[in-house]
Amino acid sequence: xxxxxxxxxxxxxxxxxxxxxxxxxxxxxxxxxxxxxxxxxxxxxxxxxxxxxxxxxxxxxxxxxxxxxxxxxxxxxxxxxxxxxxxxxxxxxxxxxxxxxxxxxxxxxxxxxxxxxxxxxxxxxxxxxxxxxxxxxxxxxxxxxxxxxxxxxxxxxxxxxxxxxxxxxxxxxxxxxxxxxxxxxxxxxxxxxxxxxxxxxxxxxxxxxxxxxxxxxxxxxxxxxxxxxxxxxxxxxxxx
Numbered sequence: 001x002x003x004x005x006x007x008x009x010x011x012x013x014x015x016x017x018x019x020x021x022x023x024x025x026x027x028x029x030x031x032x033x034x035x036x037x038x039x040x041x042x043x044x045x046x047x048x049x050x051x052x053x054x055x056x057x058x059x060x061x062x063x064x065x066x067x068x069x070x071x072x073x074x075x076x077x078x079x080x081x082x083x084x085x086x087x088x089x090x091x092x093x094x095x096x097x098x099x100x101x102x103x104x105x106x107x108x109x110x111x112x113x114x115x116x117x118x119x120x121x122x123x124x125x126x127x128x129x130x131x132x133x134x135x136x137x138x139x140x141x142x143x144x145x146x147x148x149x150x151x152x153x154x155x156x157x158x159x160x161x162x163x164x165x166x167x168x169x170x171x172x173x174x175x176x177x178x179x180x181x182x183x184x185x186x187x188x189x190x191x192x193x194x195x196x197x198x199x200x201x202x203x204x205x206x207x208x209x210x211x212x213x214x215x216x217x218x219x220x221x222x223x224x225x226x227x228x229x230x231x232x233x234x235x236x237x238x239x240x
Contacts, residue, residue, distance in 0.1 A: 006031055007053070008032045009026055009032065009033050009053055010033075010034050010036065010046055010049075010051045010053075010055070011033060011034070011036065011055045012035075012036045012039060012056045012057055012068065013035070013036075013037075013055070013060075013083065014037055014057065014060050022035075022110065025114075026114070034049075038060060038061060039067070039068045042068060043071055046076055047072055051078055052078050052079065053078055053081060053117055054072075054076075054079070054080050054081070055113075055117070056068060056069060056080055056081065057082075057084075058082055058086065058103075059084070059085065059086075065084075066098060069082070069098050070098045073098065079102075079117075079120045079165070080164075081104065081116065081117060082102070082103035083106055083108075085105070086105070092201060092205045093205045096164065096167065096205050096206055097209045099162075099164045101120050101165055101166040102166055104116060119192050120166075122193075138150040140175050140176070142175070142178070143237075144158075144239050145175075145214075147175055154171060156215070161213050161214065162213070166191060166206065169190070170187065173187060173191070174233075175234050175236075178235070179234070179235070179236060180233065180234075181232070181233045182231050182233070183230060184200075184204075184232075187232070188200065188202070188203055191203065203232075207226075211224055222238050
């Protein structure tokens with residue numbers, strides 16, 4: 001039998017009306033919900049209680065969402081979904097680089113937010129036929145690059161590379177199909193379980209973050225390359 005224990009959700013949001021609305025909605029969806037108005041109180045609680053997922057507003061009084069995410073990540077293994085009213089790619093890239101698993105732009109309908117959260121919480125299961133197909137092995141090696149899917153660990157030249165689960169999942173998806181171009185639609189389905197709408201920059205922003213962490217240049221990348229108009233390609237013989 002499946003465990004019927006409710007999943008735990010922490011909401012860190014200073015807008016009282018939005019915070020209350022989200023709390024009531026997710027309680028109705030069988031989450032155990034705890035809310036915080038400011039980041040100072042949330043940090044210790046997140047690390048101590050280890051909720052399944054944190055819904056974290058980017059713009060908060062006092063400590064902002066990026067700082068909170070940076071501080072909790074070394075000691076928190078759950079999912080972080082950032083809420084932002086900004087369309088600035090810089091904010092999105094910054095959130096992903098410091099360990100956020102995904103972000104959504106406000107305003108967003110609660111049922112859409114719920115779908116995104118459930119996708120994050122399910123992450124690690126098998127992919128759908130329309131997404132990227134993983135090999136039976138849970139470990140992939142390309143010279144000095146070693147990926148362990150079971151542990152979500154990436155090692156390069158013997159050094160563990162710190163990255164979020166969503167970044168690892170993107171790298172794993174690309175590495176599962178070396179020398180094959182994967183479209184943004186395939187990668188979006190794999191990472192988020194939704195169709196690519198032609199505007200979503202999530203995959204692109206994570207690629208930027210991965211390149212930086214893996215020592216690939218942004219101007220002339222050699223390890224994860226962009227195939228204009230088609231998608232991204234993992235080059236297997238560039239990891240010496």
